[in-house]
Amino acid sequence: MGIKSEWTRRGYEKLLMKNVENTLRHRKNKYEKILHKRGRIYIRTKNPDEVASGLTRVFGISSVSPAKETSSDLVKIIKTSVKIADATIEKGSSFAVRCRRVGTHTYSSMDVCKEVGKQVLTKLKHKNLHVNLNNPDSTITIEIRDAEAYVFAETLHGPGGFPLGSQPKVICLLSGGIDSPVACWLVMRRGCVVVPVYLDAAPFADEADEQRALDVARALFEWSIGYPRKVYVVPHGKNLDAFVRKAPRKITCLLCKRIMYRVAERIAERENAEGIVTGEAIGEQASQTITNLMVLNEAAAKCPIHRPLLGFDKVETENLARRIGTFDISTRKSGGCGGAPDQPSTRAKLDFVKEAEEKLDVKQLVEDSIERAKVITV
């Protein structure tokens, strides 16, 4: 983690350890020992692949390597390395040996690389391998830390970012579509615990839409093991009905979103959350032009609106959704919103929108929605 202050780093590392342990417990991964040292976490286990796979979903981890542990004795390092090379390097392919070393030893890192490389070539002669330091097919890495050594051939990407819980809680408006879960995941990756809020627009949306949102939330929570898995489901059909019937059609979506922000702000208060996250991207919808985002912002006066997808292109959002595991759920058939107008305004005037709201008693609509909100644990 790229943290500047030593004090903050220590706090973050402690939190990361807690999140890692919770993940292992949740997945019922057995381990004999877990140790944090010099920016690395070492876990001794009989199921390294199983453990590694779970840890690729823990924020704050940049990479995971299932490794063989041995002592810093050079003979043992060579023996372990040859064994791993035999198990992982394909016939006729190229390899490289890398070594990182901390502590005092009778050999240099370079000695280790040379000696291991030589022995791999000799002992696995039947495999017809060759060394390629610049662009090898496989890499055997040896990390020597004082009396211990770790040998590995595989490194899995972690999500990076900061440990969950290192930032305050935020509310996330989750529709279940492609964008909002990605926005949610991005702030989780920066350390925020999120509370998803789904606005149920029935009868303008169907039950499958609610199910889809809950399934998306469930998939997201696979990235936040050890934290609450609750979702607010707020009745929203009555609101949308009022907007469709009693206000100019071209601003329906803006009125709809503005009341969503207000509801989210109320839930933020209750949850002690310090912001609202949405999946909006500039120009992605008529309601998401720069002008209309300004009109939307005004509705949530106290709580900042965070829009991590502001500058994303649709294809980038979709790719990230695939990686997160929400894409297939979000692209399930949906009826779409039955309240959306044919010609939505792209440059609404704030005064015009507020005037429409005044005629509708928006405050009461918010009250009613909040009162009938359910909290569901998924």
Next chain:
Amino acid sequence: MGIKSEWTRRGYEKLLMKNVENTLRHRKNKYEKILHKRGRIYIRTKNPDEVASGLTRVFGISSVSPAKETSSDLVKIIKTSVKIADATIEKGSSFAVRCRRVGTHTYSSMDVCKEVGKQVLTKLKHKNLHVNLNNPDSTITIEIRDAEAYVFAETLHGPGGFPLGSQPKVICLLSGGIDSPVACWLVMRRGCVVVPVYLDAAPFADEADEQRALDVARALFEWSIGYPRKVYVVPHGKNLDAFVRKAPRKITCLLCKRIMYRVAERIAERENAEGIVTGEAIGEQASQTITNLMVLNEAAAKCPIHRPLLGFDKVETENLARRIGTFDISTRKSGGCGGAPDQPSTRAKLDFVKEAEEKLDVKQLVEDSIERAKVITV
């Protein structure tokens, strides 16, 4: 461009054409004809590589292919394809032929692929090529549109997004560091014309910092050919001096940023801009925790703060900066800010910050800064 409404699409396409023509003119790229048809722009030129390279920097373009134009006569298509295959496919490698066809012809797309593939194998027998449809080393693509055909072997990635100017103008707080130019570029890619504002903190920053910011702006403007290239440089040293000497040190950075927002808001008014863009990412600095972003937001009450990097990891931002062309400029040696405290607050209280501001006559500081602002064309 993924636009839903036909009406909006037409407007965007017209704007894109204008931006393309401006880019060609600016680069002094000669062309004989430019034509927009069915979601494609065709440019007839003697310098296809030169033209293609410039267009990879025009927002709204998803890809560019330097192609040979021929007629839809199958014999001519084959002749052109073999010529291109000869020029681009390496000896001993694999290739595939793809064909897209619009209009009425005496052959099918499949016929074209088969016939071209056969002739390439025959005519270039000395090159020892083989066909691989799933994972070819090279691809010859043939696009047939009514009476014309286009043959190409290379496709360059464009930046995607929407044409510059399709969204309103925004102000961008540009420090010259790695983050702010990337944030700026991301909103440009979504269609916003940006006006960079540099707050000159001298004597807390040195002249090289101002130069760096102007150079970064210059690099960014390479992506907005045809639009103004002006940068506001606002004196900020007096402000920072007041914060350092007369306010609690742990909130210096928050006071500093809040006044930057206020200055940006004033310039937004003058420029008729509808938002302020910053390079902040959650937790990247002490001033960028979720709690502190809330404190910052309050300073710009009228103008939304857009933070496209909110959920970016540092390494992602750096990679994008390299692609944009600002990384090398942003990573030039900088003295850093001489006003930053050792122990900045990560959870500041808004009341505490506002109280400190009241004692400083922030309003007057903003006035003085704005009055002495310079507009520089780079």
